Amino acid sequence: MRLVAGNWKMNGSPAAVTDLVAGLTQRLRAAEVGCTAAVCPPAHLLAAAVAAAGAGLAVGSQDCSDEAGPGAFTGEISAFMLAETGCRYAIVGHSERRQRHGESNTLVRAKASRALAAGLVPIVCVGETLKQREAGDAAAVVSEQVQESLPEGWSTDTLVIAYEPVWAIGTGLTATAADIAEMHSAIGAVMGSRRAAILYGGSVKPGNAAEILGTEGVNGALIGGASLKLDDFWGIVTAA
Ligand code: PGA
Numbered sequence: 001m002r003l004v005a006g007n008w009k010m011n012g013s014p015a016a017v018t019d020l021v022a023g024l025t026q027r028l029r030a031a032e033v034g035c036t037a038a039v040c041p042p043a044h045l046l047a048a049a050v051a052a053a054g055a056g057l058a059v060g061s062q063d064c065s066d067e068a069g070p071g072a073f074t075g076e077i078s079a080f081m082l083a084e085t086g087c088r089y090a091i092v093g094h095s096e097r098r099q100r101h102g103e104s105n106t107l108v109r110a111k112a113s114r115a116l117a118a119g120l121v122p123i124v125c126v127g128e129t130l131k132q133r134e135a136g137d138a139a140a141v142v143s144e145q146v147q148e149s150l151p152e153g154w155s156t157d158t159l160v161i162a163y164e165p166v167w168a169i170g171t172g173l174t175a176t177a178a179d180i181a182e183m184h185s186a187i188g189a190v191m192g193s194r195r196a197a198i199l200y201g202g203s204v205k206p207g208n209a210a211e212i213l214g215t216e217g218v219n220g221a222l223i224g225g226a227s228l229k230l231d232d233f234w235g236i237v238t239a240a
Contacts, residue, residue: 006227060089168202184217206235
């Protein structure tokens with residue numbers, strides 16, 4: 001099943017949950033779509049999002065702790081707590097966390113393992129910087145991230161990878177279809193005979209969604225900015 005997930009980042013409010021989550025639920029009830037849709041609001045809105053989301057809409061977190069807990073880990077939320085709240089997915093290793101919080105592949109793998117153990121599907125994010133792409137290292141960098149970030153014991157149904165070139169996030173720039181296909185194929189090669197869904201992320205909008213989602217090896221999309229507007233996110237969901 002294809003997946004279109006909206007990463008709200010540090011945006012949203014109780015009113016946005018009503019508008020977006022309830023609005024999406026209503027539209028999903030009325031239409032048949034060829035993908036699973038998910039929203040990943042900030043942690044304080046997760047319970048409200050779960051309450052507002054109907055059967056066709058999944059909820060995910062933007063992160064989880066690398067500790068199993070419970071315990072003295074101020075500010076952290078364990079994967080188990082997120083599962084208990086009703087989350088189905090947990091984004092881990094988003095480039096904004098890798099860059100702003102120095103998250104290493106080792107830490108991302110630990111978080112993904114906790115998510116898996118709690119019954120969540122980790123969405124493991126990988127992606128190269130512009131400098132790495134310009135140096136011709138994109139495939140090597142991303143392959144290494146995948147190799148080192150994937151948890152033990154994942155299976156096709158319990159893991160999702162999101163390929164998000166760092167330079168395409170929030171910039172309006174997107175990778176070409178050829179580049180996306182090449183990177184998704186490189187990621188697939190690392191996974192070997194098992195194949196988890198690979199999402200593309202980075203400035204996906206209703207206008208470019210059909211082309212990106214139709215690219216070989218693309219099993220869905222991780223959406224930032226466009227997931228904050230009901231019509232835009234819905235346009236991408238229906239394109240999938
Ligand atoms: P964007 O963000 O769609 O705003 O580029 C994507 C992401 O960070 O997941």
